[in-house]
Amino acid sequence: xxxxxxxxxxxxxxxxxxxxxxxxxxxxxxxxxxxxxxxxxxxxxxxxxxxxxxxxxxxxxxxxxxxxxxxxxxxxxxxxxxxxxxxxxxxxxxxxxxxxxxxxxxxxxxxxxxxxxxxxxxxxxxxxxxxxxxxxxxxxxxxxxxxxxxxxxxxxxxxxxxxxxxxxxxxxxxxxxxxxxxxxxxxxxxxxxxxxxxxxxxxxxxxxxxxxxxxxxxxxxxxxxxxxxxxxxxxxxxxxxxxxxxxxxxxxxxxxxxxxxxxxxxxxxxxxxxxxxxxxxxxxxxxxxxxxxxxxxxxxxxxxxxxxxxxxxxxxxxxxxxxxxxxxxxxxxxxxxxxxxxxxxxxxxxxxxxxxxxxxxxxxxxxxxxxxxxxxxxxxxxxxxxxxxxxxxxxxxxxxxxxxxxxxxxxxxxxxxxxxxxxxxxxxxxxxxxxxxxxxxxxxxxxxxxxxxxxxxxxx
Amino acid sequence: xxxxxxxxxxxxxxxxxxxxxxxxxxxxxxxxxxxxxxxxxxxxxxxxxxxxxxxxxxxxxxxxxxxxxxxxxxxxxxxxxxxxxxxxxxxxxxxxxxxxxxxxxxxxxxxxxxxxxxxxxxxxxxxxxxxxxxxxxxxxxxxxxxxxxxxxxxxxxxxxxxxxxxxxxxxxxxxxxxxxxxxxxxxxxxxxxxxx
Numbered sequence: 001x002x003x004x005x006x007x008x009x010x011x012x013x014x015x016x017x018x019x020x021x022x023x024x025x026x027x028x029x030x031x032x033x034x035x036x037x038x039x040x041x042x043x044x045x046x047x048x049x050x051x052x053x054x055x056x057x058x059x060x061x062x063x064x065x066x067x068x069x070x071x072x073x074x075x076x077x078x079x080x081x082x083x084x085x086x087x088x089x090x091x092x093x094x095x096x097x098x099x100x101x102x103x104x105x106x107x108x109x110x111x112x113x114x115x116x117x118x119x120x121x122x123x124x125x126x127x128x129x130x131x132x133x134x135x136x137x138x139x140x141x142x143x144x145x146x147x148x149x150x151x152x153x154x155x156x157x158x159x160x161x162x163x164x165x166x167x168x169x170x171x172x173x174x175x176x177x178x179x180x181x182x183x184x185x186x187x188x189x190x191x192x193x194x195x196x197x198x199x200x201x202x203x204x205x206x207x208x209x210x211x212x213x214x215x216x217x218x219x220x221x222x223x224x225x226x227x228x229x230x231x232x233x234x235x236x237x238x239x240x241x242x243x244x245x246x247x248x249x250x251x252x253x254x255x256x257x258x259x260x261x262x263x264x265x266x267x268x269x270x271x272x273x274x275x276x277x278x279x280x281x282x283x284x285x286x287x288x289x290x291x292x293x294x295x296x297x298x299x300x301x302x303x304x305x306x307x308x309x310x311x312x313x314x315x316x317x318x319x320x321x322x323x324x325x326x327x328x329x330x331x332x333x334x335x336x337x338x339x340x341x342x343x344x345x346x347x348x349x350x351x352x353x354x355x356x357x358x359x360x361x362x363x364x365x366x367x368x369x370x371x372x373x374x375x376x377x378x379x380x381x382x383x384x385x386x387x388x389x390x391x392x393x394x395x396x397x398x399x400x401x402x403x404x405x406x407x408x409x410x411x412x413x414x415x416x417x418x419x420x421x422x423x424x425x426x427x428x429x430x431x432x433x434x435x436x437x438x439x440x441x442x443x444x445x446x447x448x449x450x451x452x453x454x455x456x457x458x459x460x
Numbered sequence: 461x462x463x464x465x466x467x468x469x470x471x472x473x474x475x476x477x478x479x480x481x482x483x484x485x486x487x488x489x490x491x492x493x494x495x496x497x498x499x500x501x502x503x504x505x506x507x508x509x510x511x512x513x514x515x516x517x518x519x520x521x522x523x524x525x526x527x528x529x530x531x532x533x534x535x536x537x538x539x540x541x542x543x544x545x546x547x548x549x550x551x552x553x554x555x556x557x558x559x560x561x562x563x564x565x566x567x568x569x570x571x572x573x574x575x576x577x578x579x580x581x582x583x584x585x586x587x588x589x590x591x592x593x594x595x596x597x598x599x600x601x602x603x604x605x606x607x608x609x610x611x612x613x614x615x616x617x618x619x620x621x622x623x624x625x626x627x628x629x630x631x632x633x634x635x636x637x638x639x640x641x642x643x644x645x646x647x648x649x650x651x652x653x654x655x656x
Contacts, residue, residue: 015650016646020624020625022623024640024646026647026651035542036543039495042493047637063490079491119656120656129539129540145569146544146569147635148572151637154641156647156651159640161623163564194478197563227564313477316475411487411488412490412491419510429540431483437488437510
């Protein structure tokens with residue numbers, strides 16, 4: 001029987017299958033953060049049970065930590081309470097926590113791979129939809145709700161039904177200035193935000209093969225935005241090179257043995273998928289969103305669609321989005337004035353992203369009316385940026401390098417875009433009010449965001 | 461978890477498509493550490509203006525519709541995995557959410573909290589919207605055992621899908637943890653063989 005990459009990992013993790021029901025699915029690594037876990041720990045306490053495998057849990061504070069003065073007590077009382085609860089819960093249950101001021105603190109999906117917790121062939125979950133990020137390593141990784149967080153803490157297992165499988169193939173060389181972020185925004189624009197619902201997606205083709213691990217993480221990160229449970233990419237030499245020597249990855253001969261096992265993780269040539277799509281890399285332009293869901297993306301030199309041009313069912317959604325954004329039908333997106341630029345999040349808060357931004361803004365000045373926030377994904381990214389002099393380049397250009405966290409991606413901390421203001425953001429969601437009540441988000445790559453910061457308008 | 465078997469109720473139509481969990485409960489209201497009280501901020505930014513006054517034209521505020529069933533447009537519950545969205549809907553008083561398509565994580569979150577997601581065909585969804593907009597006292601009967609949703613007092617009815625195991629859990633008020641805890645020894649045995 002020919003198997004997909006997903007099948008191979010899935011089968012090795014089924015503890016048992018209930019007749020006509022779900023499977024008991026084993027989890028190798030559980031990432032935990034402060035927002036979706038307190039009620040889960042409270043549930044364990046109410047049942048009088050302990051975390052079953054604290055050694056398989058990695059915890060960090062990221063969603064509502066401040067991004068300035070992290071050494072001071074958190075001013076927002078509720079945020080402070082959530083962060084304190086996480087630390088208490090981890091202490092009580094023997095879980096290693098990378099809380100505020102820890103040298104490994106950062107966004108959970110950035111520190112997991114960085115520290116080598118994320119490895120090929122694993123199953124990983126977190127109470128956060130962007131857990132799909134870890135699929136970049138050839139792993140099954142997906143977001144769960146708080147009740148499921150409690151299940152995994154209690155038993156290291158989840159009840160899961162095997163999802164349908166989709167393969168998205170992109171082949172060819174990307175055009176100059178087109179990045180992984182543009183590729184995934186393009187795919188979501190083609191597929192819509194529900195086009196992947198019910199599926200797990202494998203990204204295949206030489207365009208993904210030629211991407212770095214950081215770029216693959218950006219792609220898999222956003223697979224949830226097309227409705228998919230998760231996305232994954234078969235591991236290869238790029239994966240092994242990234243992993244080698246990282247703290248929690250097997251070392252020496254054990255590493256070679258691991259590579260031997262990992263190299264079996266690919267979809268067999270004739271393996272069947274429930275759906276298969278093909279795109280050409282050469283057709284993908286630098287992308288930007290104009291609306292209020294990640295599927296509303298166009299090339300930076302294209303025009304915002306007219307309601308008459310979309311399907312009947314989509315007309316109301318489009319006109320509601322345009323009215324929220326205060327954009328006109330048929331307007332060119334290039335030249336639209338912007339107020340904020342946010343570079344960061346689990347999508348684009350890695351060192352490669354910061355390097356790209358520094359490369360563009362070096363020796364130049366941001367537009368005077370633009371506020372430009374750069375929020376590294378982790379303490380390690382922050383330290384690396386300082387070591388490489390990226391912080392100095394950014395500062396000279398008028399950008400603000402802040403401290404690690406989710407920040408303005410979901411605005412649970414003080415980093416909010418004011419009502420009515422436009423923000424070119426490298427994060428993953430442009431929902432109404434996502435970056436603060438009334439805020440207006442245009443999703444784009446770090447390159448497109450950096451260019452917009454310099455000129456103060458969307459640049460074609 | 462509360463048991464759920466039959467719900468007969470008037471219902472509230474929310475025609476919007478692609479309603480994401482950020483709209484159901486914005487991130488700034490996720491800071492509580494218990495499961496209660498989220499209903500006050502359900503659809504916060506659609507329901508209240510900046511000064512906290514109810515927006516008269518939002519469907520929950522018009523006073524026209526009420527009930528334990530929320531009927532929403534296609535692709536309901538996309539975006540963030542926050543279970544707080546399911547808690548908010550439940551806390552507000554809903555026991556059933558109907559749409560022609562739900563986001564996966566949201567659907568699981570509902571099922572784990574005694575909130576029944578009922579997936580109907582686009583045609584039936586349109587019918588539900590049209591009927592209640594013509595007569596807000598229109599009600600539906602959702603029978604979990606029979607897996608049917610019908611317009612009460614008419615022959616308009618549709619079967620809906622639900623996984624047998626989840627159906628059993630909802631009807632008995634059981635959750636997955638009770639089951640998983642009962643098979644600890646099998647999980648321990650599984651852990652003795654390498655799986656990566």
